[in-house]
Amino acid sequence: MIKKLGKIWQWLGFTFITIAIVIATHHVAFADVTPSTYRDLQFPPLAEIKLPEYERYQLDNGMVIYLIEDHRLPLISGNAVIRTGSRFDPPSQVGLAELTGSLIRLGGTANYSPEQLNSILEQKAAAIESSIDETMGSVSFSSLSYDLDTIFPLFAEVIQSPAFDSQQLEVLKTQAKGAIARRNDDPGNIASREFKKLVYGENNPYARTIEYNTLDNIQQSDIKNFHSKYVRPEGIILGIVGDFDSSQIKEKIAQYFGNWQGNSQVKPTFDTITSKQEKSKGIFIADQPQLTQSNILLGHLAGKLNDPNYPTLSVMNGVLNGFGGRLHNEIRSRQGLAYSVYGVWQGAYDYPGLFVAGGQTKTDTTTQFIKTMKEEIEKLRTQPITEAELNYAKDSILNSFVFKFQNPSQTLSRMMTYEYYDYPQNFIFDYQQGVKNTQIDDVLNVAQEYLHPDKIVTLVVGNEEEIKQELQTLGQNIKQIEIE
Secondary structure, three states, X not given: OHHHHXXXXXXXXXXXXXXXXXXXXXXXXXXXXXXXXXXXXXXXXXXXXXXXXXXXXXXXXOOEEEEEEOOOXXXXXXXXXXXXXXXXXXXXXXXXXXXXXXXXXXXXXXOOOHHHHHHHHHHOOOEEEEEEOOOOEEEEEEEEHHHHHHHHHHHHHHHXXXXXOHXXXXXXXXXXXXXXXXXXXXXXXXXXXXXXXXXXXXXXXXXXXXXXXXXXXXXXHHHHHHHHHHOOHHHEEEEEEEOOOHHHHHXXXXXXXXXXXXXXXXXXXXXXXXXXXXXXXXXXXXXXXXXXXXXXXXXXXXXXXXXXXXXXHHHHHHHHOOOOOHHHHHHHHHOXXXXXXXXXXXXXXOOOOEEEEEEEEEHHHHHHHHHHHHHHHHHHHHOOOOHHHHHHHHHHHHHOXXXXXXXXXXXXXXXXXXXXXXXXXXXXXXXXXXXXXXXXXXXXXXXXXXXXXXXXXXXXXXXXXXXHHHHHHHOOOEEEOOOO
């Protein structure tokens, strides 16, 4: 028995030694292949992105429908994109579209008061929202899929038969006036608002602001007329995604929207609104003597997203902007002038956007901040970027591409947006390929073509008395702007 136990222990000992040798051997092997730095890590290529199955069709009244079934959760949501926008406000009634957009939902319907509508939605844990921004309107809904029979008729009624309750209109106008009274409390808001006026012009639809007198010019009848003019089936793209059966949802859409006809007596015109740069060069100061730091924006008019060079411009943005970008490395990390700093060429879908760079810095470093910002922009125009900068910018864009397809609702919204602005449905994939194809010389060429130092207008929101004398060393005309 003792001999037998001895053999067992001998066998176990041999086994343990063998295992130890194997582990040690593999440990050495693993050590040989372990990357010395993160730069040596190897990753498989990302899977190809595929669009979810969807259906597009059109009603006889011109309304376009997109459907995507998604049965993972018992939820359903929809969004009606409306061809309108605050850019079509009459000059004397700036704010008309915004008020209309809010009141479509908040003002109740022909059959339900605002309070009744709110109560139904609260009981069903559902939502119906509406708004109108500069270039489009939107009415959306979300609910549990088994509440669709209750929520969808309400959604259709909100779009087609809003009541525009007069009390709710006065509430919204009072809130808007309160916002006007407070709008100079935030230096960042001042900078954003006034910079647009400098570039586009204060009367341009993309820069003008709601004022007390324009609100006073808006009556309930104006709201109703705006809705009647612009909210019409041929100007709507409706997208629905969620837990539904396509054949059944089509029946509901036909039932509640199929017979709807727009006002035949009043049809909207969507005249092209041209934009040219209002101010070129110069430094403009919005005096805020109580501030101990300056809010700075500088830039000029840019272009549209369908510009053939947009992918390369995005790579240029990546070199200039964000963590690891030139502005961050130089102005924040090396010189310590600002906590956050940025510079980006921003295109818009159907009108020229902005190239804008900016940040916040101490009052006594305002001039140095502006000077360094312009120097970095000029370097981008005169010196080729490095291979490392190119790869970093491209990888940042391409590796984040997957987040543009996180869920069917996101994909549906993009497809509807492309149709609304008459962009090709494969626009985003063409953009992706364009980023992949971008080379060092391409970035230099677009920087020279699209960045215009001779057109840069500079806005400073800060203490004029403390900064004006040193700003004069920049050799530009300095002018105070009135913001009261």
